[in-house]
Amino acid sequence: MPADNSEQIAEWNGALGERWVAMRQEIDRLVVPFGNAALEAAAAQPGERAIDIGCGCGDTAIEIARMVGAAGAVLGIDVSQPMLAVARSRGALANCAHLTFRDGDASEAALPSNTDLLFSRFGVMFFSQPTAAFSHLRKSLRAGGRCVFVCWRTPRDNPWAMTPLSAARAAMGITPAPADPDAPGPFAFADEQRLRAILSGAGFGDVDVQRFDAAIALGGTPRSAAESVVQVGPVSRLVREVGAEHLPIILDAVEGALAPLAAPDGRVSLNGSTWIASATNPA
Numbered sequence: 001m002p003a004d005n006s007e008q009i010a011e012w013n014g015a016l017g018e019r020w021v022a023m024r025q026e027i028d029r030l031v032v033p034f035g036n037a038a039l040e041a042a043a044a045q046p047g048e049r050a051i052d053i054g055c056g057c058g059d060t061a062i063e064i065a066r067m068v069g070a071a072g073a074v075l076g077i078d079v080s081q082p083m084l085a086v087a088r089s090r091g092a093l094a095n096c097a098h099l100t101f102r103d104g105d106a107s108e109a110a111l112p113s114n115t116d117l118l119f120s121r122f123g124v125m126f127f128s129q130p131t132a133a134f135s136h137l138r139k140s141l142r143a144g145g146r147c148v149f150v151c152w153r154t155p156r157d158n159p160w161a162m163t164p165l166s167a168a169r170a171a172m173g174i175t176p177a178p179a180d181p182d183a184p185g186p187f188a189f190a191d192e193q194r195l196r197a198i199l200s201g202a203g204f205g206d207v208d209v210q211r212f213d214a215a216i217a218l219g220g221t222p223r224s225a226a227e228s229v230v231q232v233g234p235v236s237r238l239v240r241e242v243g244a245e246h247l248p249i250i251l252d253a254v255e256g257a258l259a260p261l262a263a264p265d266g267r268v269s270l271n272g273s274t275w276i277a278s279a280t281n282p283a
């Protein structure tokens with residue numbers, strides 16, 4: 001059966017992609033520690049050719065372009081037109097002639113061969129057929145080329161996302177329907193054994209999966225943290241679903257849940273937990 005990523009492609013070209021564009025700087029601030037950990041593991045070298053999968057608004061692609069320098073080349077690939085438009089204008093501003101962006105489904109798009117590095121910050125968990133997708137991606141790597149990405153661990157391990165979401169759901173009287181934990185989405189690679197099996201099944205060798213946690217600063221006070229999470233992340237999706245007229249109730253509920261977790265100075269930082277996965281192409 002051919003891969004069908006049409007649902008995700010529609011989401012990233014609809015309200016979800018628009019929200020990422022509108023909140024780009026705020027989102028980047030939240031995810032930068034995780035991206036930096038993955039960039040460090042990737043260790044892109046001057047002259048290397050890299051692909052940033054699900055590059056979004058281009059932050060890490062630009063960073064890798066700086067690492068590989070003008071003698072290297074970076075391709076950012078993504079399915080989201082609004083996010084690619086931002087990436088292209090930022091790439092032009094960064095004056096990186098060796099950085100290009102392409103619209104395409106990374107699980108099947110034609111990709112440059114002899115690539116040294118496949119990289120992604122939270123952009124590879126959305127494939128309907130992940131093993132086939134990674135097998136396709138692996139074929140763009142030279143022998144010995146590496147794949148390095150960061151993805152979220154379980155919702156339970158990510159209170160920055162789940163504490164506010166649980167409070168918002170409770171305020172709305174919503175009991176979430178049981179969901180398939182492996183379904184395409186942010187937490188699809190949470191299960192370490194599944195993640196390893198996908199990479200091995202796709203033909204990668206030297207599969208390594210390391211836990212990386214960091215505190216995510218949500219706001220300077222419980223109220224400002226609540227105001228931030230209703231705009232970014234899973235609570236913002238819930239607000240879209242239930243309607244903005246419920247925003248005041250949700251804000252109060254989230255603030256109430258975050259207040260006991262605030263530091264003495266009022267700041268709210270909650271844990272974010274990820275896997276940094278790396279693997280090499282043996283052939």
Ligand SMILES: C[S@@+](CC[C@H](N)C(=O)[O-])C[C@H]1O[C@@H](n2cnc3c(N)ncnc32)[C@H](O)[C@@H]1O
Nearest residue numbers: 012054055056078079080105106121122123126
């Ligand atoms: C969570 S965002 C991360 C964006 C970016 N890497 C960052 O860290 O800011 C996930 C990205 O993956 C992209 N994406 C989802 N499915 C894709 C696919 N099949 N091929 C290419 N990109 C995809 C989305 O459009 C989105 O830009």
